[in-house]
Amino acid sequence: xxxxxxxxxxxxxxxxxxxxxxxxxxxxxxxxxxxxxxxxxxxxxxxxxxxxxxxxxxxxxxxxxxxxxxxxxxxxxxxxxxxxxxxxxxxxxxxxxxxxxxxxxxxxxxxxxxxxxxxxxxxxxxxxxxxxxxxxxxxxxxxxxxxxxxxxxxxxxxxxxxxxxxxxxxxxxxxxxxxxxxxxxxxxxxxxxxxxxxxxxxxxxxxxxxxxxxxxxxxxxxxxxxxxxxxxxxxxxxxxxxxxxxxxxxxxxxxxxxxxxxxxxxxxxxxxxxxxxxxxxxxxxxxxxxxxxxxxxxxxxxxxxxxxxxxxxxxxxxxxxxxxxxxxxxxxxxxxxxxxxxxxxxxxxxxxxxx
Numbered sequence: 001x002x003x004x005x006x007x008x009x010x011x012x013x014x015x016x017x018x019x020x021x022x023x024x025x026x027x028x029x030x031x032x033x034x035x036x037x038x039x040x041x042x043x044x045x046x047x048x049x050x051x052x053x054x055x056x057x058x059x060x061x062x063x064x065x066x067x068x069x070x071x072x073x074x075x076x077x078x079x080x081x082x083x084x085x086x087x088x089x090x091x092x093x094x095x096x097x098x099x100x101x102x103x104x105x106x107x108x109x110x111x112x113x114x115x116x117x118x119x120x121x122x123x124x125x126x127x128x129x130x131x132x133x134x135x136x137x138x139x140x141x142x143x144x145x146x147x148x149x150x151x152x153x154x155x156x157x158x159x160x161x162x163x164x165x166x167x168x169x170x171x172x173x174x175x176x177x178x179x180x181x182x183x184x185x186x187x188x189x190x191x192x193x194x195x196x197x198x199x200x201x202x203x204x205x206x207x208x209x210x211x212x213x214x215x216x217x218x219x220x221x222x223x224x225x226x227x228x229x230x231x232x233x234x235x236x237x238x239x240x241x242x243x244x245x246x247x248x249x250x251x252x253x254x255x256x257x258x259x260x261x262x263x264x265x266x267x268x269x270x271x272x273x274x275x276x277x278x279x280x281x282x283x284x285x286x287x288x289x290x291x292x293x294x295x296x297x298x299x300x301x302x303x304x305x306x307x308x309x310x311x312x313x314x315x316x317x318x319x320x321x322x323x324x325x326x327x328x329x330x331x332x333x334x335x336x337x338x339x340x341x342x343x344x345x346x347x348x349x350x351x352x353x354x355x
């Protein structure tokens with residue numbers, strides 16, 4: 001059964017058509033990459049899936065009981081309190097069970113009748129059993145492993161999430177999402193704030209991830225290693241391709257070549273028909289054939305090639321000749337969140353050097 005079904009979905013913003021009756025399905029274990037120019041609707045589609053945006057028409061159906069997790073490009077303040085505790089408590093239902101446990105313990109302490117005590121003790125035991133089951137499914141060590149993989153150290157686990165910088169808050173949000181193990185994972189540029197070791201770790205984690213995933217990423221190598229299906233957005237609308245990103249690029253180029261060749265053939269046929277019409281339309285013996293070709297031209301649908309993405313071209317102006325020493329660095333140090341990256345850096349770069 002499909003996890004997600006999008007049916008004839010249409011959406012416009014300020015008169016601009018974003019989606020026009022698009023449709024697709026997401027199956028368990030699907031790995032889908034969304035590609036297209038900036039502003040083509042990739043992030044908008046993810047927000048539609050989680051219900052942040054309403055469609056003009058059509059529908060988005062998530063299979064009942066399926067959990068969807070979403071990592072946006074700009075993370076809001078969704079976590080609070082100590083880092084590790086926040087990740088553990090992000091599992092749906094865990095905080096509610098903790099609150100129920102507290103109320104059940106208070107109620108058990110207040111009741112005096114034996115019958116009420118028995119009922120209260122039974123309720124308490126049921127809640128504890130649910131908590132134990134949740135602890136088995138989502139163990140503490142799994143949260144620690146994910147946080148470590150994303151670059152946190154054990155001394156960070158007790159830090160307040162609110163004290164983290166924006167990039168590290170993004171990692172914390174990603175950690176909580178991975179820890180929850182949703183059925184469908186929606187990731188919008190997940191590598192933006194990750195260093196190289198964390199990107200490598202995330203690659204391996206996602207390859208072992210048992211759920212389905214829809215991924216937006218400008219990191220083509222990362223995208224290529226994670227997906228086996230492409231949904232592209234272009235001037236001609238939404239298209240779907242089975243294969244990784246490299247396959248999509250080749251298939252797209254072949255489509256361009258085929259459409260351009262067909263367009264040239266059609267242009268030649270049109271010219272020949274127009275030439276025939278011009279030559280024989282006034283000739284009685286050929287008039288019927290000329291009229292037939294006129295009707296054919298009117299019914300003919302022109303073959304149009306895909307619009308290629310625009311490429312920005314720029315050049316740097318000539319600059320005056322510099323002095324002998326271009327860069328001089330003495331005793332430079334830098335760090336983030338009290339973590340030193342380097343210190344006492346000394347460097348001299350002379351004109352013409354390549355480093």
